Amino acid sequence: MPELPEVETTRIGIAPHILGETITRLVVRDARLRWPVARNLGRILRGQQIRRLARRGKYLLAFMQDGCLILHLGMSGSLRVLQQAVEPGKHDHIDILFANGTCLRFTDPRRFGSLHWTRQDPLRHELLRYLGPEPLDNDFDGEYLYQRSRGRKQAVKNFIMDSRTVVGIGNIYANESLFAAGIHPQRHAGHISRARYERLARDIKQVLRQALRKGGTTLRDFVNVDGRPGYFRHELKVYDRAGQDCSVCARPLRQIRLGQRSSFYCPHCQR
DNA sequence: ATGCGGACCTGTTAGC
């Protein structure tokens, strides 16, 4: 479910409900996430006040007095704010309860998500320290991609989906960005010109910003805290559109597999 | 060092 726009939509949605609020209790119904939830997390979080809610890549960072809660939604995770008690469903693994009665509920059918606590700077945490730049920051640009890709034979799609290259770009937005930039997903990263990377970097930013404005992409079940889906799905030009007409040249879009992921492209517009 | 495949997990859908 979540790539950068969905995680950011989640952050913006839940922030006003939990900022400044104090945690009274953690309810862990199933600790078996990607990594087991620490047994003592409840004791640690009790009495902590949320000072700031940030995002790094697809990680949400809840800063508190004594440390920071690092949260990842994995492939199928989501967060919801509940103002009154709602019977937990099968995949509602964790509740964070606040003094004002709010409940932040973590749901994750596939359990690829995770929760970590750290007392140091979360950016130094093992999971975060090797992450590449934020795609919407100024230090991410065509020149950066060009320099970093020299000598690499990896398919450009895999290259931009690697969080050490740049964070936040998952399968949907990798496909969409490459289409926007007219680059074939299988092209070797090291064989792409500076000019084409300039265009790709710009298109990545544009695609992500536009998705953000639409509240992210809902394929099956992503909803923001208000229960509304993301509307970027209607803007997808290639993702999940194999066989349909290219919106630019009207020729049929193709699907291949790259690095175990479905890849969609227009063989005419993308070279 | 780079790059690839496998692994983790459950739910949904396509195909026989």
Add this chain to the structure above:
DNA sequence: TGCTAACAGGTCCGCA
């Protein structure tokens, strides 16, 4: 209708 296989928004790990 029912069973099975393939696939799904992520990313870490180990091996070549």
